[in-house]
Amino acid sequence: MELEKITGRSYADACGLAHALELIGERWAPLVLRELSLGPRRFSDLRAALPGISANVLTQRLGDLEARRLVERRTLPPPASVQVYQATEWALEASPILCALGRWASRSPLHERTHPVSAVAIMLSMRTNVDMERIGDFAGTMAFRFADGDYFARVRDGKLEIGVGEPAQADAVVTANPNELKPVLYGGAPVDQLDIAGDRAVARRFFSLFSLPPSLSAD
Amino acid sequence: MELEKITGRSYADACGLAHALELIGERWAPLVLRELSLGPRRFSDLRAALPGISANVLTQRLGDLEARRLVERRTLPPPASVQVYQATEWALEASPILCALGRWASRSPLHERTHPVSAVAIMLSMRTNVDMERIGDFAGTMAFRFADGDYFARVRDGKLEIGVGEPAQADAVVTANPNELKPVLYGGAPVDQLDIAGDRAVARRFFSLFSLPPSLSAD
DNA sequence: CCGTATCCAATAAGATACTG
DNA sequence: CAGTATCTTATTGGATACGG
Numbered sequence: 502m503e504l505e506k507i508t509g510r511s512y513a514d515a516c517g518l519a520h521a522l523e524l525i526g527e528r529w530a531p532l533v534l535r536e537l538s539l540g541p542r543r544f545s546d547l548r549a550a551l552p553g554i555s556a557n558v559l560t561q562r563l564g565d566l567e568a569r570r571l572v573e574r575r576t577l578p579p580p581a582s583v584q585v586y587q588a589t590e591w592a593l594e595a596s597p598i599l600c601a602l603g604r605w606a607s608r609s610p611l612h613e614r615t616h617p618v619s620a621v622a623i624m625l626s627m628r629t630n631v632d633m634e635r636i637g638d639f640a641g642t643m644a645f646r647f648a649d650g651d652y653f654a655r656v657r658d659g660k661l662e663i664g665v666g667e668p669a670q671a672d673a674v675v676t677a678n679p680n681e682l683k684p685v686l687y688g689g690a691p692v693d694q695l696d697i698a699g700d701r702a703v704a705r706r707f708f709s710l711f712s713l714p715p716s717l718s719a720d
Numbered sequence: 721m722e723l724e725k726i727t728g729r730s731y732a733d734a735c736g737l738a739h740a741l742e743l744i745g746e747r748w749a750p751l752v753l754r755e756l757s758l759g760p761r762r763f764s765d766l767r768a769a770l771p772g773i774s775a776n777v778l779t780q781r782l783g784d785l786e787a788r789r790l791v792e793r794r795t796l797p798p799p800a801s802v803q804v805y806q807a808t809e810w811a812l813e814a815s816p817i818l819c820a821l822g823r824w825a826s827r828s829p830l831h832e833r834t835h836p837v838s839a840v841a842i843m844l845s846m847r848t849n850v851d852m853e854r855i856g857d858f859a860g861t862m863a864f865r866f867a868d869g870d871y872f873a874r875v876r877d878g879k880l881e882i883g884v885g886e887p888a889q890a891d892a893v894v895t896a897n898p899n900e901l902k903p904v905l906y907g908g909a910p911v912d913q914l915d916i917a918g919d920r921a922v923a924r925r926f927f928s929l930f931s932l933p934p935s936l937s938a939d
Numbered sequence: 940c941c942g943t944a945t946c947c948a949a950t951a952a953g954a955t956a957c958t959g
Numbered sequence: 960c961a962g963t964a965t966c967t968t969a970t971t972g973g974a975t976a977c978g979g
Contacts, residue, residue: 510747511832512772513771513772514771514836515834515837516754516845517821517825518751518821518822519822520832521822521824522747522751524828524830528729528951544961545960552732552733553731553732555952557953557963558953559962569830570828570936591936595824598821598824599737602736602814602817603736603737604736606740607736607739610789613734614734619733619735625735629736717810729952729953746970747971763941764940764941774973776943778942780971940979943978944977946976947972947974949971951968951971952968952970953966954965955964956966958963958964
């Protein structure tokens with residue numbers, strides 16, 4: 502099977518970057534990977550998380566990514582018996598690189614921060630924008646309840662762990678939509694504007710760990 | 721000025737990665753940045769280095785990148801008086817991230833390593849694929865004379881520096897085209913198949929510093 | 940030679956409707 | 960819900976021609 506058949510147009514360039522673009526350079530592809538980087542998702546999860554992608558483009562992207570060994574299609578065991586899409590181990594290795602690219606781009610004067618974000622995006626942004634030096638000896642576990650699922654962030658031993666699902670024991674539980682988190686994480690908005698159950702002091706400390714890199718002047 | 725006017729289609733997603741795609745997600749854009757990441761280049765340099773890009777598309781990409789503050793157009797002082805395109809400082813910060821993406825992609829079973837590479841691509845690949853642990857206390861300077869320009873690689877103090885132009889004092893001078901370097905750098909081909917003037921022992925040691933990450937099995 | 944502009948054909952993306 | 964099918968629009972690439 503020739504590469505062009507799989508990737509559409511070839512750059513005919515042996516440079517790894519050119520091949521990266523053949524793998525994930527098509528529109529939406531990196532965002533699909535982003536949505537898969539915390540765990541498997543269903544077709545409709547992806548559609549809901551990617552504002553504006555159309556069903557036919559998502560179908561095609563998932564098929565492309567599967568052919569390129571970045572995504573695997575799995576059917577969950579009964580009684581669920583639903584099909585999910587899962588990033589391969591190798592695809593997950595690209596995730597921190599894509600996050601770094603996102604952090605780089607967030608300095609752009611053209612960056613429109615008022616757009617909505619998905620649950621996965623805001624959780625990944627914590628991993629990307631945490632200031633390790635501010636962690637110190639802080640430890641705590643935050644649970645996040647979004648309309649489309651539960652996530653957690655656990656700080657321990659100077660590290661931040663992000664995951665899907667209900668954490669073992671949460672110090673505080675935030676019920677919100679992802680957009681409401683943005684101003685508190687990155688806009689200096691007061692933590693109290695969030696719906697938080699549990700230890701609000703832990704929550705306050707937790708939210709103080711994050712900051713965006715400096716914006717370039719818009720001129 | 722609205723973002724959509726600058727970027728074409730918007731993802732309407734506040735995630736930094738989505739914005740990165742709005743900035744450099746269009747076809748050829750990252751490869752144009754790659755070509756600019758070791759210094760300013762002329763239009764025709766870019767055309768020559770990017771196999772298959774049409775003048776048409778290159779003009780548009782350069783204009784897009786300029787509007788997004790990733791590229792600046794400069795006119796060199798007389799007597800040259802020619803126009804060159806230069807990556808902004810911020811754009812250069814994306815370079816290591818794009819290199820990391822290239823290294824990640826190079827593990828793909830679909831990666832076609834027989835395609836040609838540009839001079840800048842092969843020089844950047846050294847920065848990307850050098851094994852720091854192998855440097856040890858080795859020091860040496862290699863000059864590379866390609867048809868379209870001179871480059872150098874200097875190893876010193878456990879670090880590798882890549883640059884454009886003639887180095888101060890080279891231990892060895894390699895005259896080749898970029899494709900001929902590939903098998904020696906990454907394919908275990910003998911250094912002696914290259915046209916090398918100067919200290920061949922330094923050259924041999926130098927070329928032994930590089931290796932690609934392991935390929936995934938093609939199944 | 941250095942780009943730009945224009946025209947055309949091939950692809951890719953988007954919107955919408957539809958099927959199991 | 961999980962996709963297909965179909966149609967329309969946008970983007971890309973290639974060729975060619977044009978001005979500095």
